Amino acid sequence: MSEVVIRYLGRQAxxxxxxAMRDFTDARDESTPDEVWLVEHDPVFTQxxxxxxxxxxxxxxxxxxxxxxxGQVTYHGPGQVVLYPLLDLxxxxxxxxxxxxxxxxxxxxxxADRSVSGVRREGAPGVFxxxxxxxxxxxxxxxxxxxxxxxxxxxxxxxxxxWINPCGFAGLAMTQAMTHIDGAEWDDMAGRLVKAFCRLxxxxxxxxxxxxxxxxxxxxxxxxxS
Numbered sequence: 001m002s003e004v005v006i007r008y009l010g011r012q013a014x015x016x017x018x019x020a021m022r023d024f025t026d027a028r029d030e031s032t033p034d035e036v037w038l039v040e041h042d043p044v045f046t047q048x049x050x051x052x053x054x055x056x057x058x059x060x061x062x063x064x065x066x067x068x069x070x071g072q073v074t075y076h077g078p079g080q081v082v083l084y085p086l087l088d089l090x091x092x093x094x095x096x097x098x099x100x101x102x103x104x105x106x107x108x109x110x111x112a113d114r115s116v117s118g119v120r121r122e123g124a125p126g127v128f129x130x131x132x133x134x135x136x137x138x139x140x141x142x143x144x145x146x147x148x149x150x151x152x153x154x155x156x157x158x159x160x161x162x163w164i165n166p167c168g169f170a171g172l173a174m175t176q177a178m179t180h181i182d183g184a185e186w187d188d189m190a191g192r193l194v195k196a197f198c199r200l201x202x203x204x205x206x207x208x209x210x211x212x213x214x215x216x217x218x219x220x221x222x223x224x225x226s
Contacts (some may be wrong), residue, residue, distance in 0.1 A: 002034065002092070004203040006194055009039040009215055014046065014065055014076060017084075020212055021147040022068075024086055028145065033206075034092075036197065037084040038190050041076035045164060048072050048138050055165040062160055069148035071125070071138035072168030079156030079176070081190045083149050083197065090144035092201075100125055100137055103150045106196040107135045110152075110189065116180045124167065132175035136167055154178060154189050 009017065017039055024035070045056065045064045048071035055073045056064060062075075076082060089099065104120055107127040111118040111134075118127045118134065127135040135152045153176035161174040177184040198205045 002201075002203055003206050004198060004201075005033050005035040006198075006205050007035060007037045007212065008190075009037055009212065011040045011042065011078065012215055014041050014044040016215055017041070018065075018067060020214055021084060021086060023214075025142055025145050025147050028086075028088070030088075030091065032088070034088060034203070035086045036194060036205075037086065038194060039082050039084065040078060040080065040186065041082060043075075043077040043160065045073055045075055045160070046138075048074075050168070052168065055168050056163075057165065058163045060163060062163075067138075067148070069138040069140045071136075073164045074136050074138065074151065074166060075160045075164065076151060077156055077160060079154055079186060081152040081154055081186060081193055083152070083190075083193060085146055085149050085197070087146045087201075088144060089141065089146060094201075096139065096141055096146075099139070099146065102197065102200040103137055104135070105200055106193055107150070107152055109196045109200075110192045111177070111180075113192065114177075114181045114184075116177075124169070126167070129175055129180060132173035133166065134175050134177065152177070152189065152193060154184055154186050 043062045045059050047066045048069050051072045104127050108118040118129050121128050125137040126133055137150050138148050139146055140148045155178040158174050166172045
């Protein structure tokens with residue numbers, strides 16, 4: 001098994017984490033261990049490289065950030081688990097399609113463990129429950145190394161999704177784990193998700209909660225957490 005570093009970043013603004021991912025990817029070399037970052041973002045809409053302005057219906061007071069990931073517009077906010085896989089695909093011998101499949105399967109496995117059926121939909125990366133989307137995926141690959149990743153809705157205000165066409169689909173219904181799993185909590189679902197992903201990738205997780213130095217200044221506790 002390969003070793004992977006797991007980092008829990010707490011609640012963070014989007015742009016500092018995006019910059020940290022880019023910097024990590026640019027600075028790493030052939031010997032740098034892969035990392036998986038788990039984070040909860042302040043409210044933000046992010047536009048992917050394929051994003052079209054018409055899919056931003058009424059963003060209101062929530063900032064819109066143009067990013068370098070694939071895909072269209074989505075929303076990040078409190079109560080959503082965001083998993084960023086910073087992986088060397090060439091070293092792993094894994095293609096992008098395989099990584100997307102394993103990210104999706106990790107969510108499907110977590111839901112199945114709680115007796116919820118999650119499914120894929122052709123042409124729409126992510127996971128759906130009862131025709132509504134519960135997890136979205138958008139990646140960036142630079143020199144065979146990945147950043148950006150997966151957003152899994154747990155217990156959040158879904159209203160901002162109605163102010164956009166999520167993932168470029170008008171009228172796409174969104175859902176969250178709390179709707180289908182009694183007592184679904186961020187910490188528990190994040191832990192289950194990272195374990196499922198590591199198992200699928202053949203990783204031996206080295207669990208470290210050490211904060212990245214450049215993010216310590218912006219770290220904020222989750223509501224109800226010290």
